[in-house]
Amino acid sequence: MMRPRITIHKGIRMLVAVDIGNTNIVLGFLDGDDIIGTYRITTKSNHTSDEYGLMITQFLALSGLRPSDIDDVIIASVVPKVMHSFRASIIKFLNINPMVVGPGIKTGINIRIDDPKSLGSDCLADCVGAYYTYGGPVLVADFGTATTFNYVNDEGVITCGLITTGIRTAAAALWGETAQLPEVEITKPKSILATGTKTAMQAGLYYNFLGGIERTIRQFRMELDEPFTVVATGGLGRVFKDDTELIDVYDPELIFKGMALIHSRNSHR
Structure with a gap:
């Protein structure tokens, strides 16, 4: 049975979705409903927030984007040791406090x-x-x-x-x-x-x-x-x-x- 499609909130045009996994960190750039670019970083707990921030801004540039183009960021992480520095990089380089998938988040299931x-x-x-x-x-x-x-x-x-x-x-x-x-x-x-x-x-x-x-x-x-x-x-x-x-x-x-x-x-x- 097909469920009704939910579209991205109209007030948010450019979203960065980040999947922090045990092997790779994968970033997806979403323009409305369209995924316009995906990038991978090897997951390392010793990366600094500046290193992550540099990589993120480089990936944005490869997709023809600037940090100011990003409306919001959402993160799903299974590696707690990486979260502090990665979240800090988002705040420092994109001036956004990211949404984190976890307790208290509405999911629809x-x-x-x-x-x-x-x-x-x-x-x-x-x-x-x-x-x-x-x-x-x-x-x-x-x-x-x-x-x-x-x-x-x-x-x-x-x-x-x-x-x-x-x-x-x-x-x-x-x-x-x-x-x-x-x-x-x-x-x-x-x-x-x-x-x-x-x-x-x-x-x-x-x-x-x-x-x-x-x-x-x-x-x-x-x-x-x-x-x-x-x-x-x-x-x-x-x-x-x-x-x-x-x-x-x-x-x-x-x-x-x-x-x-x-x-x-x-x-x-």
């Missing part, structure tokens, strides 16, 4: 799991974006440093979820804990019939992870016993999106859509 506060703000934004863009029920799969699955029912309620390792995290453990296995690119192999160490690792990682994705989705379908849409996101989702029929939609900009929708509900501030 409810969370009914054992500990609602334990749900990451990135997962919450993903679920908002998926529910209001594609409708419910929807299973939202985010392939990042960790892999998460969260289920939003037809009434816009997050009822359950699953967390496991991301494929890059698993790969890093493989070559980090073995003396003779090299670091390899995470990519779909040409064949599972590998004849070398690197291709054997790529094939093993890829097909083991793909099989886990499909088994997980099938188990959700078995236990929920109702039709739902599967929406995937996250940087590593692109590796698998064309190799399984169980993923209905791959949307790499899902979190920005969710944050824009959340912002629109709270932009009276």
Whole structure:
């Protein structure tokens, strides 16, 4: 069932949405409903506010924007150690006190799991974006440093979820804990019939992870016993999106859509 689309608040024209993840900080520049640019920074807790500010202003310039063009900023973070310096950079360089996805923020969906506060703000934004863009029920799969699955029912309620390792995290453990296995690119192999160490690792990682994705989705379908849409996101989702029929939609900009929708509900501030 499709939900009514929520548009960005008319008083806000240019919004910066920031996803602070364990591996990368991803910035999205939104002009109304349009995402006009996305940029990535490696997440490092020792960056100063000036370093972040310099990178932000450079990214703005690459998109043909000036700091004065930005109306507001919203942040979803799962890395508390980075928040102080990053938030300070927004205040110093953009003269904006950013909105932060967290307790007290209106989202348009409810969370009914054992500990609602334990749900990451990135997962919450993903679920908002998926529910209001594609409708419910929807299973939202985010392939990042960790892999998460969260289920939003037809009434816009997050009822359950699953967390496991991301494929890059698993790969890093493989070559980090073995003396003779090299670091390899995470990519779909040409064949599972590998004849070398690197291709054997790529094939093993890829097909083991793909099989886990499909088994997980099938188990959700078995236990929920109702039709739902599967929406995937996250940087590593692109590796698998064309190799399984169980993923209905791959949307790499899902979190920005969710944050824009959340912002629109709270932009009276």
